[in-house]
Amino acid sequence: MQQNLEVNKQDAKLTNMHYKELIRKYGALAVLILLIVVNSVFTPNFANINTAWNILIQVSTVMLVALGMTVVISSGGIDISVGAIMAVASITAAKLLGLGVLPAMLIGLLVAACFGAFAGFMVAHFKIQPIIITLTLMISVRGVAQVMNNSQLLNFTEPKFSYFGLHRFFGIIPIQVVIMAVAIGIIYFVVKRMTFGRYVEAMGDNYHASRLSGINTFMTTIAIYALSAVMAGGAGLLETARLSAADANAIGRLVELDAIAAVAVGGTPLNGGKANVIGTVIGALIMQILTVAVNMNNIPYSYALVLKSIIIIVAVYIQRDRTA
Amino acid sequence: MSQLVEKINSKSIKGFLKGQGALVAFAVLFVLASLRYEQFLTFLNISNILRQVSMIGLVGIGMTFVILTGGIDLSVGSMVALAGVLAANLSGQGMLVAILVPIAVTALLGLVNGLVITKMKIVPFVATLAMMMGIRGIAYISTGEVSVRVDKLSTGFTQLARGFVFNIPIPALIFVLTVIAASIVLKYSSFGRHVLAVGGNEEASKMMGLNTNKIKTMVYVISGALSGFAGVILASRLGAGQPVAGEGWEMTAIASVVLGGTLLSGGVGKFSGTFIGALIIGIITNMFNMQGNINTWWQNVLMGALLLVVVVIQSQVAKHKKK
Amino acid sequence: MEQKLLLEMTGISKYFVGVKALKDVSFKVGVGEVHALMGENGAGKSTLIKILTGVYTKDSGEIKFDGKVINPTSSLQAQQAGISTIYQELNLVPYLSICENIFLGREIKKNGLIDWKSTEREATAVLKDMGIEVDVRQPLNQQSTAIQQMVAIARAISINAKLVIMDEPTSSLDEKEVAILFKVIRKLKAQNISVIFISHRIDEIFEICDNLTILKDGELVGEYAVKDLTKIDLISKMIGRDASTIVNYKKDYSCSKIGDKIVCRAKNIRQGVKLQGIDLEIRQGEVVGLAGLLGAGRTELAKIIFGSDACDEGELEVHGNKVKFRLPKDAIGMNFAFCSEDRKVEGIIPHMSVKENLTLAILPKLSKLGIVSTKKQDEIVHHYIRRLKIKTPHANQKIRNLSGGNQQKVLLARWLCMNPQLVILDEPTRGIDVGAKAEIEALIQEMAAEGISVLMISSELEELVRGCDRIAVLRDGRKVKELVGEQISQQSIMKAIAQGHEGLKQSDVS
DSSP, X not given: OHHHHHHHXXXXXXXXXXHHHHHHHHHHHHHHHHHHHHHHHHSTTOSSHHHHHHHHHHHHHHHHHHHHHHHHHHTTOOOTTHHHHHHHHHHHHHXXXXXXXXXXXXXXHHHHHHHHHHHHHHHHHHOOOHHHHHHHHHHHHHHHHHHHTTTOOEEOOXXXXXXXXXXXXXXXXXXXXXXXXXXHHHHHHHHHHBHHHXXXXXXXXXXXXXXXXXXXXXXXXXXXXXXXXXXXXXXXXXXXXXXXXXXXXXXXXXXXXXXXXXXXXXXXXTTSOOOOHHHHHHHHHHHHHXXXXXXXXXXXXXXXXXXXHHHHHHHHHHTOOXXX | OHHHHHHHHHHHHHHHHHHHHHHHHHHHHHHHHHHHOTTTTSHHHHHHHHHHHHHHHHHHHHHHHHHHTTOOOTTHHHHHHHHHHHHHHHGGGOHHHHHHHHHHHHHHHHHHHHHXXXXXXXXXXXXXXXXXXXXXXXXXXXXXXXXXXXXXXXXXXXXXXXXXXXXXXXXXXXXXXXXXXXXXXXXXXXXXHHHHHHHHOHHHHHHTTOOHHHHHHHHHHHHHHHHHHHHHHHHHHHTEEOTTXXXXXXXXXXXXXXXXXXXXXXXXXXXXXXXXXXXXXXXXHHHHHHHOSSOTHHHHHHHHHHHHHHHHHHHHHHHHHHO | OOOOEEXXXXXXXXXXXXXXXXXXXXXXXXXXXXXXXXXOTTSSHHHHHHHHTTSSOOSEEEEEETTEEEOXXXXXXXXXXXXXXXXXXXXXXXXXXHHHHHHTTSOOXXXXXXXXXXXXXXXXXXXXXXXXXXXXXXXXXXXXXHHHHHHHHHHHHHTXXXXXXXXXXXXXXXXXXXXXXXXXXXXXXXXXXEEEEEOXXXXXHHHHOSEEEEEETTEEEEEEEGGGOOHHHHHHHHHSSOOHHHHTOOOOGGGOOOOSSEEEEEEXXXXXXXXXXXXXXXXXXXXXXXXXXXXXXXXXXXXXXXXXXXXXXXXXXXXTEEEOOSSHHHHXXXXXXXXXSOHHHHTOOTTSBHHHHXXXXXXXXXXXXXXXXXXXXXXXXXXXXXXXXOOOSOTTSBGGGSOHHHHHHHHHHHHHTTOOSEXXXXXXXXXXXXXXXXXXXXXXXXXXXXXXXXXXXXXXXXXXXXXXXXXXXXXXXXXXXXXXXXXXXXXXXXXXHHTTOTTOOGGGGO
């Protein structure tokens, strides 16, 4: 009889674990679906296609940044300079429009990549902690961006640039959605199926062992931060295209927090390890829908802030690594 | 003779840099500023610097406690705002109430931080990031998104930030006393040593019987309380509690801690370092204000570059120390 | 002789999800007794200890300590009851001073403030009693591993522990330091302090322990007095098969197929004070051992050969051509491989699967345009799981769920699949059960027979004697002797280490 009891306790423990595993894996998705359903019912005008497109357009900025952030965090690092990078890419491109739209955008991305590579170099060579080096960049790069146009708003009229912000395929699908989808696909593939991505996860999990296994941690680190910067730069360009204005002061402010929140809610461990790209996508969407829902219900944004903070804590709590 | 000089030079320079790098940097800046700007070494200017530095310095002291345990507190800026708003609201109820209640509230919020981190096992970065958002939201909600004016009749409260004792601005006095008190706690109290132990090796501290959760929670309470104090002083200085206050203060606080030589990974550091770090930032900001015609955004560039240089030096020194 | 019981654990059981860690285990330790706790990895030793020290809670059974029933639910409670533990990964705070580590949690105070003078005085006294003289104000992380361990023991003594549990205490100590440790253990005995000695090192257990308990698969095999058991008996009880092949095996040198080509030659390698000019040659198909005390420079030399660290002076030649390794990547490009002595820190990627760990080094070769071919990956993984008999439910199992021995096999496979010409193994069988140990030793011989050169570092003389064709003995960063073929024996190695080693008495080398 005693043995039966013990076996049953075992089974109970097993199913309990399984149940918790399920929550861990699908919790974020469940929250997202819940948010959509609840809002469709209670929020006026929510459940229509235009709202959906608007949400997707608005989330595209954070989404791109968060995708890059996923890679950085998965490697055990962090990048809080992304907002400043957005600004500098934006101003650079806006100022160089005379060279042609595509060259201007490419140079903007290149500038972003350089700053990112610099950060990666400092981390890899001097072994400076990522938060510190990206903190210094956050401060100084924002300054550079502000200086570049005397911290004044730069308006421009350039339909070929605005194309990237306003165009709709077949008159319906916003270009941001397409770009976002492509970016998600690329990042997912890079992380899961390319050696670079495997190296990133290995480094985040055990840096020493990775190095001893022949991984070129130096170059990989530089690439990681360059990638994050390029994604941020892209986000900056996208937003600038939509507004037809480059504002070095305001663009990207606090975007690093939203991006990190998206990654955290999405389930990528903050100390490094397996990257959960789809999770980040879900996390970013959750954050955006919250913001929109609060807005559409005429509730002050400050309530959204409180809600967001609760969701972050709950989501991360549910998804934590219990076996560690 | 030259060998002797060389010996003295290398030993003392290295030793100096190891322990006193921040102090050297501060001295250099001070001299530079005094030479460059004739308005620098005036009573008004110095007391302004001290007053400004004190507020963020207090936040930095709290941040140092947290960082010493290996954690981080991103919510300090929001706490400054909330405390300021509360203080302004309560300024009519008497000076003591207006000062102590907000501090108690932020200390409580610090407790929440600590509990979320220790009981829910959420890493400090994310936990305090979330709290930063939430507390900022509460600050906005409680004022309806506008600033709250300090009661004109509450002279006691206003004196907090604007008064002097022996010609020293009160906030500066508070800051210095706090640094001294914190240093004594660190060196001579069990709690202080335990803070270092937890930051140095948390697993080992636990095995040695320390209540690591309690220690980790306490430092967030301290950080909350000190941030609250800073917010109260700020409200007193501005004559109003602004829900937007304190934005970016967490980064500046972290910068002062790092400039002062405390390791972000925890276990090593001192409060006098944060003190110097805060002063350095204060002087640089002041120098830029004095320069006037430079685009103040250059300040950001320079600040970032300076931080970078200091951090690189620290990493090189740390490398030698390890050997 | 009626010996009073200090610790009596009866009927202890503990289940984890899907695993029965302990089933109805009994364990007794007398007052002033040194008691060995043995068993392969997964036998339940660490679970039993964790229950005793309050880290885990038992599912059933009773613990009686010093006459009272106890049920510790935290390590603090266990400590307060008088049970102290010295862990393998020393659990002390690196940045704090020695005296502070000893008194952490029980700070000596005067008028509410910490009295540093008294703290330093008392700490110095405790260590002096143990025969250790050191400046207690120095930070702990600047001391050698041996000293750090002594500090851990000093802490236990000063907390008035009645029972000191030592988990693999000698794994990082050289012979001289082990002697000091044993002297300290004998002192503890004399003070009626009991010691639980967890170890795989049979020689040491026979030297210092009174009794031993063997666990296997979560159950008690038996408790024996050391004097009633021979080494062979012991091993057969542990692994349940005839172990005479393991104990007395000495390599058959006539079978070694050593080529004439010198695969790697190190010339005059110098690194700070650690290495003072070492020459070493490794031939094709040769198993070369590096013997020596801790601090002799063996791991340092190995890491230089592998490109993980840089040397100040010296040259490396591969097949007669000068090479310069700046990164492990360079050495790997020359088909070198390196298995670190610290699996956890430098070996496994814990959250990744067996498959990903195994193919980590060879990944570039499995990829085209940077994209990994999962088909090729699966092929290699399945091949090596079979060949090395790696025990894992499937290839996607997280590697940290495997036992130490199987993890080591995965790490070896990581290098084997690269077709290395030189494999450097640093303590390849440390912390591994006897069964897996034998398999890995056999594997090393197989590799040599296939023409792969092996450079093996081991602190276990028996292991070196069993497996090596040639042994280079290092002492204080210098190579003091090379033993080849029939010259190799435990005696000759120890004699070589002893040469120039002041203080080592003749009786130590008898």
